[in-house]
Amino acid sequence: MAFEVREHDLAGRVGRLKTRSGIIETPALLPVINPRVQPIAPREMREKFKLKAVITNAYILMKNFSEHVIKEGVHRFLDFDGVVMTDSGAYQLLVYGEIDATPREVVEFQERIGSDIATILDVPTGWNVSRRRAEETVETTIKRAEELFQYKSREDVLWVGPIQGGLYLDLVEESARRMSALPFQIYALGSPTALMENYLFTDLVDMIVSARRHIPESLPFHLFGAGHPLMLALAVALGCDLFDSAAYAIFAREGRYMTDWGTVRIEDLRWLPCSCPVCAESTPRELLELPEDERFKALARHNLYMCLAEIKRIRQSIREGRLWEHLEVKARSHPSLLSALKRLKRYVRYLEERSPVTKRRGLFFFDSSGLFRPEVYRYKERLFERFRLEGKKVLILLPKPSSKQFFTSHEYRELKNLASKVLGGEAESIHICLYDAPFGVIPIELEGTYPLAQYVTAKPLDRETVDFVVDIIERYLRENDYKVALLVESDGELKERLAEVFEEVCKRKGVFYERLTNDEFWGRENLKRIFKAINEKLKRA
Ligand SMILES: [Zn+2]
Numbered sequence: 001m002a003f004e005v006r007e008h009d010l011a012g013r014v015g016r017l018k019t020r021s022g023i024i025e026t027p028a029l030l031p032v033i034n035p036r037v038q039p040i041a042p043r044e045m046r047e048k049f050k051l052k053a054v055i056t057n058a059y060i061l062m063k064n065f066s067e068h069v070i071k072e073g074v075h076r077f078l079d080f081d082g083v084v085m086t087d088s089g090a091y092q093l094l095v096y097g098e099i100d101a102t103p104r105e106v107v108e109f110q111e112r113i114g115s116d117i118a119t120i121l122d123v124p125t126g127w128n129v130s131r132r133r134a135e136e137t138v139e140t141t142i143k144r145a146e147e148l149f150q151y152k153s154r155e156d157v158l159w160v161g162p163i164q165g166g167l168y169l170d171l172v173e174e175s176a177r178r179m180s181a182l183p184f185q186i187y188a189l190g191s192p193t194a195l196m197e198n199y200l201f202t203d204l205v206d207m208i209v210s211a212r213r214h215i216p217e218s219l220p221f222h223l224f225g226a227g228h229p230l231m232l233a234l235a236v237a238l239g240c241d242l243f244d245s246a247a248y249a250i251f252a253r254e255g256r257y258m259t260d261w262g263t264v265r266i267e268d269l270r271w272l273p274c275s276c277p278v279c280a281e282s283t284p285r286e287l288l289e290l291p292e293d294e295r296f297k298a299l300a301r302h303n304l305y306m307c308l309a310e311i312k313r314i315r316q317s318i319r320e321g322r323l324w325e326h327l328e329v330k331a332r333s334h335p336s337l338l339s340a341l342k343r344l345k346r347y348v349r350y351l352e353e354r355s356p357v358t359k360r361r362g363l364f365f366f367d368s369s370g371l372f373r374p375e376v377y378r379y380k381e382r383l384f385e386r387f388r389l390e391g392k393k394v395l396i397l398l399p400k401p402s403s404k405q406f407f408t409s410h411e412y413r414e415l416k417n418l419a420s421k422v423l424g425g426e427a428e429s430i431h432i433c434l435y436d437a438p439f440g441v442i443p444i445e446l447e448g449t450y451p452l453a454q455y456v457t458a459k460p461l462d463r464e465t466v467d468f469v470v471d472i473i474e475r476y477l478r479e480n481d482y483k484v485a486l487l488v489e490s491d492g493e494l495k496e497r498l499a500e501v502f503e504e505v506c507k508r509k510g511v512f513y514e515r516l517t518n519d520e521f522w523g524r525e526n527l528k529r530i531f532k533a534i535n536e537k538l539k540r541a
Pocket of ligand 1: 275277303
């Protein structure tokens with residue numbers, strides 16, 4: 001197998017892709033090399049940027065440098081001794097409407113020049129196209145994909161199967177399903193560039209999931225034309241492993257400088273908010289005063305450093321199991337990204353199925369955008385599907401102390417001791433549960449397990465989080481048959497809604513219930529009185 005997954009988080013992975021010219025660590029961003037205008041020499045990318053792989057356009061090479069590239073091979077032609085991927089010319093097709101080569105010629109050319117990773121001549125759907133046109137692009141691409149396996153002659157090239165369909169998600173799904181039946185080693189989602197340029201990240205989320213869910217997880221997935229540091233984390237989290245970027249150079253030519261919060265014009269900057277080798281040694285004024293060609297090169301270098309730094313942050317986040325936290329941070333850099341993050345609510349099961357079950361590290365809960373992260377969703381599912389009451393008749397619902405594990409505390413021991421003293425054997429029928437955001441109900445038996453053992457919640461809670469937590473507690477009370485229920489109230493945002501729901505459900509189910517403050521509950525005398533009362537009620541029940 002050419003691809004090996006080493007670490008994973010959400011649907012994102014850190015992996016290794018083996019090619020004839022070396023191994024690429026993924027997620028990876030392959031800078032697009034334009035053989036006609038190139039601000040950073042491929043050799044510099046290898047030596048200074050430590051890049052293992054680049055991508056270039058086979059059609060441009062074929063039309064302008066054919067003999068030369070065939071004679072030298074694409075690696076020597078570019079002066080790059082790493083991995084060279086070639087794109088087919090589909091982008092030219094999208095922009096100029098037609099290209100002057102047959103699909104077979106494009107395949108054979110890529111084999112002859114020695115591409116490590118090669119792409120069939122697909123027909124990009126683009127956007128703002130009719131459904132009929134979109135269907136045609138899917139059909140033609142699939143037909144060409146099938147033909148590839150009749151005439152390709154080399155076994156050491158990794159072939160990319162592009163998925164089309166554009167914004168017609170059912171077509172994207174169909175395209176992915178049918179392409180996945182063919183023996184490609186890498187799959188790619190075609191032409192979301194227009195979505196990127198218009199910040200339509202929510203549509204991008206839909207498109208990626210529609211395609212990705214039909215492609216085997218053991219294979220890498222490339223997102224064409226999407227190399228902006230803003231959205232890389234989102235795409236990785238949904239299962240994209242490879243990216244190509246022409247943006248670093250295109251933006252640079254237009255005098256645009258990438259930042260963590262988007263792209264800005266260099267003349268609008270008073271300071272350079274970056275410490276890459278370019279920015280560490282210059283000021284915006286100095287960059288502006290450079291001759292145009294020099295400025296182009298300097299900005300391209302900075303932009304590429306920005307993209308690569310983000311790729312490294314993403315890899316590290318996957319390794320540490322905090323890709324979700326990283327997404328939340330990125331989502332605050334543009335409203336469209338926050339909208340896209342919220343869209344993940346639709347795909348919570350998709351993400352949950354692909355996320356690790358335990359992690360080395362605790363979880364940070366910031367606000368309601370974290371309610372749909374896999375850990376929260378998974379816990380809720382399991383609380384209701386797998387957790388069973390055994391012989392428990394009395395529920396004591398306590399606010400979870402923020403600082404420590406309750407089941408190891410002195411208070412918990414005292415509670416258990418007094419319960420045994422007063423209730424004897426019936427003490428076993430008491431069930432202690434904690435309540436907290438975002439998990440809702442935490443039966444004491446589960447308190448030491450992941451992710452309940454280690455999480456930090458930001459306070460005060462927002463309205464949606466309060467609703468979410470109270471809904472879980474309500475459902476828990478409805479679905480579990482206790483005879484007696486005690487609620488110890490907390491002073492936080494949950495207090496009022498929880499009291500209301502608690503009383504309402506207990507009344508409806510005919511459960512003996514009582515609400516108490518912390519002061520009314522804790523203390524030896526209070527507990528004794530409470531357990532005696534419980535004893536009475538159990539006898540009557
Ligand atoms: Zn910089």
